[in-house]
Amino acid sequence: MLKNSTKLIHDGTVVATDVLRQDYILLSVRADDRPRFEPGQFMMIRLSDGYDPFLLRPFSILDEHDGVYRFLIKVVGKGTRAVRNFRYGRRVFLTGPFGNGFPRGAGHDTVVVAGGAGIASVFSLVQKLHERGTPYKLMYGARTEDELVLSNLLKPYDPAISTDDGSKGHHGKLTDLLAKGIEHTKTVFACGPLPMLAAVKAVTSRRGIECYVSLEARMACGFGVCLGCTIFDAKGNTRRVCKEGPVFDAKEVNLSGIH
Numbered sequence: 024m025l026k027n028s029t030k031l032i033h034d035g036t037v038v039a040t041d042v043l044r045q046d047y048i049l050l051s052v053r054a055d056d057r058p059r060f061e062p063g064q065f066m067m068i069r070l071s072d073g074y075d076p077f078l079l080r081p082f083s084i085l086d087e088h089d090g091v092y093r094f095l096i097k098v099v100g101k102g103t104r105a106v107r108n109f110r111y112g113r114r115v116f117l118t119g120p121f122g123n124g125f126p127r128g129a130g131h132d133t134v135v136v137a138g139g140a141g142i143a144s145v146f147s148l149v150q151k152l153h154e155r156g157t158p159y160k161l162m163y164g165a166r167t168e169d170e171l172v173l174s175n176l177l178k179p180y181d182p183a184i185s186t187d188d189g190s191k192g193h194h195g196k197l198t199d200l201l202a203k204g205i206e207h208t209k210t211v212f213a214c215g216p217l218p219m220l221a222a223v224k225a226v227t228s229r230r231g232i233e234c235y236v237s238l239e240a241r242m243a244c245g246f247g248v249c250l251g252c253t254i255f256d257a258k259g260n261t262r263r264v265c266k267e268g269p270v271f272d273a274k275e276v277n278l279s280g281i282h
């Protein structure tokens with residue numbers, strides 16, 4: 024069995040590319056070493072053999088079993104489109120894990136909120152809370168049932184579901200569920216589209232509940248050097264999403280100022 028590695032540069036081999044629906048792929052990569060990671064951290068993956076796209080792309084680590092790392096990839100552009108052609112045995116270059124991840128020690132009365140592809144960032148957090156026996160609630164929402172792409176994998180974690188069109192679970196916004204289900208909550212962890220995160224921040228701050236949000240930004244290096252992922256915090260200071268984030272205390276970031 025591979026020991027955990029602290030290296031930040033890795034090679035791996037594709038062991039599966041499962042198309043969950045046309046625009047979502049579950050990519051499984053067996054790493055030659057076994058990088059240790061914390062929930063909420065991400066890796067940069069080279070998606071082409073050549074220079075187009077030249078830059079590696081950031082993806083949250085969904086989970087890891089016996090050295091196989093899974094990534095949930097939403098196809099949005101040139102790099103992610105290339106993943107559709109990844110075949111068993113293809114060699115892959117990765118760097119990381121990078122970023123701070125979700126704060127440790129967040130204990131009881133935890134609610135985890137995932138909107139759409141945001142489930143990728145919180146999936147391993149939910150696994151960890153579940154394994155530890157920490158009480159938590161998972162809330163998972165999307166526009167339609169079809170977009171709840173990880174529903175099957177999430178069954179053991181008994182998610183409360185919402186869809187904007189009412190095709191599954193609560194008919195309406197995920198934040199409606201949140202507003203109703205957090206009377207005794209101490210901490211909320213959330214990942215999803217920015218408008219959803221802004222609504223989660225509003226609901227939690229009104230009730231004085233601690234809230235951490237995982238953010239996305241265009242990234243070039245992933246480890247704090249290029250400054251390409253810089254955002255402004257609530258005080259107007261710059262923060263690198265790859266280094267000080269991607270998980271931020273919601274009250275410290277100005278979610279409406281991020282594009």
Ligand SMILES: Cc1cc2nc3c(=O)[nH]c(=O)nc-3n(C[C@H](O)[C@H](O)[C@H](O)COP(=O)(O)OP(=O)(O)OC[C@H]3O[C@@H](n4cnc5c(N)ncnc54)[C@H](O)[C@@H]3O)c2cc1C
Pocket residue numbers: 065076080081082083084094095096097098099100101102103104140143144238239240241242269
């Ligand atoms: C820390 C972090 C974790 C992420 N985790 C995941 C994940 O688990 N699964 C997943 O599917 N995606 C994730 N992303 C987003 C993913 O990195 C981008 O979708 C990907 O880089 C797009 O590459 P592309 O070459 O296909 O798109 P491009 O051709 O480069 O761009 C296509 C479109 O996507 C937009 N876009 C590209 N990159 C980003 C970005 N980083 N944030 C917001 N919009 C972007 C562009 O503005 C453009 O409109 C994460 C991003 C970050 C920063």
Ligand code: FES
Pocket residue numbers: 241242243244245246247248249250251252253263264265266
């Ligand atoms: S991606 Fe280079 S500093 Fe964040």
